[in-house]
Amino acid sequence: MIGRLLRSTTTEFLVGCRLEDVQHLPFGALVKMPWWGALDRSGMVYGLVAWMHIPEGSMARQVAVQPITPGILQDQRATVEPVEVRVLVVGYESQGEISHLLPPHPPEPMAAMHLCEEDEVVAFTSAGRLGYLRHVLQAGGDIPVPELLAAHLRQARLAHEARGQRDWVHRAVQRVIHLLRDDPPRLFWTLDALSDALPQSFTLEEAVP
Amino acid sequence: MDEVLGYVLGGSLQEGLTVRLQIPPQDIQEGAFVVMDAPGWRFFGVVTDVALRTTHPRYVENETPDLNPVLTRMLRRSTLYVTATVLPVRMMELPPDPNQDPEGYQRFLDEVHRGARDLPRPIPVKTIPPHFAPVRLADQGDVDEIFGKEKEGKTFVIGYTREQGHAVRLRLDEFIKRSAGVFGATGTGKSFLTRILLAGIMHHDVASVLLFDMHNEYAYDRQDPDRGVLIEGFKTHFPGRVRVVGLGPAATIQGRAPDYNLMIPSSEITPEDIELLTHELDLTDTAPVVLHALHQEFGSAWFERFRAMRPGAQEEYEDDNGRVRTRPAPDSVEAWAKEAGIHQGSAAALHRKLRRLFSKEYIVPHPPVNAVQQIIDDLLQGLHVVLSFGRYETDLDYLLVTNILTRKVREAWVQMTEEHRSRGEAGEPRPLVVVVEEAHKLLNRDMAVQTIFSTIAREMRKYYVTLLIVDQRPSQIYDEVMSQLGTRICGWLGDEDDIRAVLAGLANRDALRGMLARLEPREEALVMGWGVPLPIVVRTRRYDRRFWKDLMGEAGFGPGPGVDDINEVLFG
Ligand SMILES: Nc1ncnc2c1ncn2[C@@H]1O[C@H](COP(=O)(O)OP(=O)(O)O)[C@@H](O)[C@H]1O
Numbered sequence A: 001m002i003g004r005l006l007r008s009t010t011t012e013f014l015v016g017c018r019l020e021d022v023q024h025l026p027f028g029a030l031v032k033m034p035w036w037g038a039l040d041r042s043g044m045v046y047g048l049v050a051w052m053h054i055p056e057g058s059m060a061r062q063v064a065v066q067p068i069t070p071g072i073l074q075d076q077r078a079t080v081e082p083v084e085v086r087v088l089v090v091g092y093e094s095q096g097e098i099s100h101l102l103p104p105h106p107p108e109p110m111a112a113m114h115l116c117e118e119d120e121v122v123a124f125t126s127a128g129r130l131g132y133l134r135h136v137l138q139a140g141g142d143i144p145v146p147e148l149l150a151a152h153l154r155q156a157r158l159a160h161e162a163r164g165q166r167d168w169v170h171r172a173v174q175r176v177i178h179l180l181r182d183d184p185p186r187l188f189w190t191l192d193a194l195s196d197a198l199p200q201s202f203t204l205e206e207a208v209p
Numbered sequence B: 001m002d003e004v005l006g007y008v009l010g011g012s013l014q015e016g017l018t019v020r021l022q023i024p025p026q027d028i029q030e031g032a033f034v035v036m037d038a039p040g041w042r043f044f045g046v047v048t049d050v051a052l053r054t055t056h057p058r059y060v061e062n063e064t065p066d067l068n069p070v071l072t073r074m075l076r077r078s079t080l081y082v083t084a085t086v087l088p089v090r091m092m093e094l095p096p097d098p099n100q101d102p103e104g105y106q107r108f109l110d111e112v113h114r115g116a117r118d119l120p121r122p123i124p125v126k127t128i129p130p131h132f133a134p135v136r137l138a139d140q141g142d143v144d145e146i147f148g149k150e151k152e153g154k155t156f157v158i159g160y161t162r163e164q165g166h167a168v169r170l171r172l173d174e175f176i177k178r179s180a181g182v183f184g185a186t187g188t189g190k191s192f193l194t195r196i197l198l199a200g201i202m203h204h205d206v207a208s209v210l211l212f213d214m215h216n217e218y219a220y221d222r223q224d225p226d227r228g229v230l231i232e233g234f235k236t237h238f239p240g241r242v243r244v245v246g247l248g249p250a251a252t253i254q255g256r257a258p259d260y261n262l263m264i265p266s267s268e269i270t271p272e273d274i275e276l277l278t279h280e281l282d283l284t285d286t287a288p289v290v291l292h293a294l295h296q297e298f299g300s301a302w303f304e305r306f307r308a309m310r311p312g313a314q315e316e317y318e319d320d321n322g323r324v325r326t327r328p329a330p331d332s333v334e335a336w337a338k339e340a341g342i343h344q345g346s347a348a349a350l351h352r353k354l355r356r357l358f359s360k361e362y363i364v365p366h367p368p369v370n371a372v373q374q375i376i377d378d379l380l381q382g383l384h385v386v387l388s389f390g391r392y393e394t395d396l397d398y399l400l401v402t403n404i405l406t407r408k409v410r411e412a413w414v415q416m417t418e419e420h421r422s423r424g425e426a427g428e429p430r431p432l433v434v435v436v437e438e439a440h441k442l443l444n445r446d447m448a449v450q451t452i453f454s455t456i457a458r459e460m461r462k463y464y465v466t467l468l469i470v471d472q473r474p475s476q477i478y479d480e481v482m483s484q485l486g487t488r489i490c491g492w493l494g495d496e497d498d499i500r501a502v503l504a505g506l507a508n509r510d511a512l513r514g515m516l517a518r519l520e521p522r523e524e525a526l527v528m529g530w531g532v533p534l535p536i537v538v539r540t541r542r543y544d545r546r547f548w549k550d551l552m553g554e555a556g557f558g559p560g561p562g563v564d565d566i567n568e569v570l571f572g
């Protein structure tokens, strides 16, 4: 468990986390949480960590211009309010089946959020036809979509490649190009971010359509 | 079935279909013959354009330079694509697929058996295939369906498709029903193609051929000046069926004696024949009056009588006062002119200008044999006549002789046709093809109205005589004649006017113009015109030893297509 739900909508939820747990929760990571109405079954909502907000600690302003000691730092960590993590909903699972549509209901407050294991990342991202990328590309507000996508693809690519699925990332990029092809400025911007997310050695496997 | 090249995206009957290709542009060429299948119908068309497209102009306007190269490639692959424009030309109903709908197929066959419906055959397009109809290159079966199958009989391979080398056939019996033309700049292979066509016509025996061989190239074997190989003549391969006729006494052609010589009786020359030579002989506008008067007075003997007159001849006589004076001799041109009420100077001028004709050895009052009749008889019997001009190589000889001879020949055919029509007694006349090289000399704008050739071109097949004209300057041929040509086979042409002339009167000229302009300079031709079902670019068949071997092995006539053929044709 890495945090609990504060509030949610169909497309997004807000989770409170302890400051020290945030280091296990990278931007772009795939997380899951049981969805409301399925508490006693195995339904899960999946989301990507899309935005984190660390509230101002009560001591921060006082000590900002003074030298700080390890003790001060410890105190501040103990007293700070929970970190707010915005999670972008990208799909759900019900009775063992993964869907890249939005869940029937958002999760319930207090529901516990977990970070997905690599196996789960691979299972979720290779289900269906990469439809969940739609939710990423459509994310609104102040979510930095190209960066989110880049961070997610980098993590997911490593998980796939560790299992020998080198073409997954090609399919994902292809899908992004397809979804954004009518909006060249956005597509260029997104590909620019993806360029930074891929290693120099990234090569094209010609077998990929 | 062949690989799918792409899918129909849009377009219209008028402007052609847009096909999104899934092959690189270099794998398809303008002029390619393609097939599009739609439920119930198969469409045949021609690629007239290939274009590079993008889903959005920005993808080609500003490439992002530092993208990961793989991303760049993936981006290009999904935003840049190639389309071809396909002009739909023919369509053919498809019977139900025997594998998917055996009953429907059986019903279809029964209907054909009962004569309740015809075997499907390609008809001119009246609609277009739907969106996303798959497009593929025509295979040999498609080409045969459109241009003719070997077992249809009288079909003959004239060349091969550019992409896949499928044999393209010509239905020879249809071909000779209308006048036709072979065009192309000098050296593009017109004479060779003409040899090929004529060899086919002779071998399949669809018509008699009268060939005016101005440069003595067709009858006997000779060296190809371009490649140093032997070009075999028609006499070599059809010794019993081809008569080589040499113009003039003791003519030799390629060092050999012809079968017989042609001498023209001067009585066959009409004033109109002379008027045709106005340009060659530099006649003035008074010439027709003089000619008319000569003909009026002497009838068909006018040429001989005029030839015998002595221009400027004087005689002396004593006048009433006993003085010796001179006056035009009675056999002088002037004396005749005076008598006939013609301006003496005009008569003398005409006589002087006709001197070039008077000195022709092949024009005689009474030829020892009637070679003109012999030629007609030979043609009537189904033989082919190659008239070699021997050493008479001037335009004057060519114009005069082709015109007189063709007129005589046509007269025989007209008479025969009329007998056949009115009384039905004589059999149907045998089709005759008259072949003229350098056709613009006979069919140019000034002349065409008067020559027998334009008459033949215009009356089409009424009297079973058609022309095969061979020319490098089609723009100089009278447009009304050009527009009568059913089949036009055209090699590369550089001149804009010539291109326009060759395409005159055809649909989709813009598309054809492009195909024409980009032909190889040699041994490629665009076959088009309303005599052929679909315009197509062919690599022309090679005329060599192998050609003759293949031709002689080709079946002459075969049975027509049967109901059973349909499977083979439609379902491979
Ligand atoms: N079908 C062909 N088969 C063999 N050689 C050909 C063929 N067409 C053209 N050639 C070559 O090209 C040259 C020119 O062809 P030719 O028919 O004389 O041209 P044109 O009559 O158009 O001036 C020939 O001498 C021959 O070497």
Ligand SMILES: [Mg+2]
Pocket: B190, B191
């Ligand atoms: Mg020639």
